Amino acid sequence: MKYYDAHTHLNTAWLYEHRKDYYQLFLDSWGKTIITVGMNPDANSKAIELAQETQKNRYPIYATVWIHPYEIGHGSIQSYEDIDQQVVALTEQLEQYSDFIVAVGEWWIDAHYPEYEKRQDLQKYAFTKQCDLARHYKLPIVIHSRSNFTDTYAIIKNYADCQIYFHCRWYGPDELTILVNTFPYLRVWFCWNVTYPKAKNLQASLQKARTYQQTQQCKILFETDAPYLAPQQYRWQKNHPAFIIALYDYAVSYLQVDLSDLQDLIEENILWLFRITQR
Numbered sequence: 193m194k195y196y197d198a199h200t201h202l203n204t205a206w207l208y209e210h211r212k213d214y215y216q217l218f219l220d221s222w223g224k225t226i227i228t229v230g231m232n233p234d235a236n237s238k239a240i241e242l243a244q245e246t247q248k249n250r251y252p253i254y255a256t257v258w259i260h261p262y263e264i265g266h267g268s269i270q271s272y273e274d275i276d277q278q279v280v281a282l283t284e285q286l287e288q289y290s291d292f293i294v295a296v297g298e299w300w301i302d303a304h305y306p307e308y309e310k311r312q313d314l315q316k317y318a319f320t321k322q323c324d325l326a327r328h329y330k331l332p333i334v335i336h337s338r339s340n341f342t343d344t345y346a347i348i349k350n351y352a353d354c355q356i357y358f359h360c361r362w363y364g365p366d367e368l369t370i371l372v373n374t375f376p377y378l379r380v381w382f383c384w385n386v387t388y389p390k391a392k393n394l395q396a397s398l399q400k401a402r403t404y405q406q407t408q409q410c411k412i413l414f415e416t417d418a419p420y421l422a423p424q425q426y427r428w429q430k431n432h433p434a435f436i437i438a439l440y441d442y443a444v445s446y447l448q449v450d451l452s453d454l455q456d457l458i459e460e461n462i463l464w465l466f467r468i469t470q471r
């Protein structure tokens with residue numbers, strides 16, 4: 193047995209206090225590596241700390257860093273100068289902690305937040321800066337795209353030479369096909385929203401992604417995105433990395449595949465994508 197959580201937030205308030213317990217529970221549940229994703233300066237530092245704390249372990253945690261679009265206008269970032277300052281800080285972290293940071297992100301163009309119209313230019317500027325940084329350091333770009341495929345795609349299509357990880361997609365097979373036709377290095381991540389009864393379009397895109405995986409046109413990863421998006425059977429509980437097991441079980445049943453084959457595939461994908469060497 194071996195499970196990987198390709199995207200989680202042990203560095204956020206809901207999980208951070210008991211991070212060691214959640215990590216141990218994950219390891220006790222045949223969990224291997226966790227990728228903890230940054231969202232703001234504090235969460236980025238905590239993600240790096242978690243990676244440092246666990247590096248001597250057989251299955252360490254790795255970090256990604258960036259600034260969440262919510263920070264634009266609502267948080268610490270109000271201007272282009274603020275974004276430039278954050279880029280300087282992130283560049284320093286990428287230089288200093290290159291052993292622990294495996295990707296840049298997560299970022300997306302998010303029209304979901306209030307006053308998007310007023311802030312979309314800032315969001316797009318920050319997104320472009322992230323992609324430039326990822327390209328410079330040859331790191332994957334982690335994208336969370338929820339409600340604005342068109343604007344997100346308009347930017348990332350200029351980075352077809354980069355590894356693009358599309359996470360937490362709410363889109364269906366049509367958008368997946370556009371992505372597959374644009375990016376030779378596309379990875380798509382599925383999390384708990386695929387198990388929700390109304391997520392028929394997303395479930396169809398899991399099936400389609402499997403077809404593309406078979407022809408090597410994209411690769412699939414699984415994630416919890418904890419503490420957000422708990423699985424259907426634990427819908428009102430706090431999500432955490434050990435719940436990843438149930439997502440594998442869902443995929444086995446939905447795709448009619450063998451569990452150990454699926455585990456081998458996901459392991460190969462995640463280790464290769466994040467350039468992680470297993471000890």
Ligand SMILES: [Zn+2]
Binds near residue numbers: 199200229417
């Ligand atoms: Zn996330």
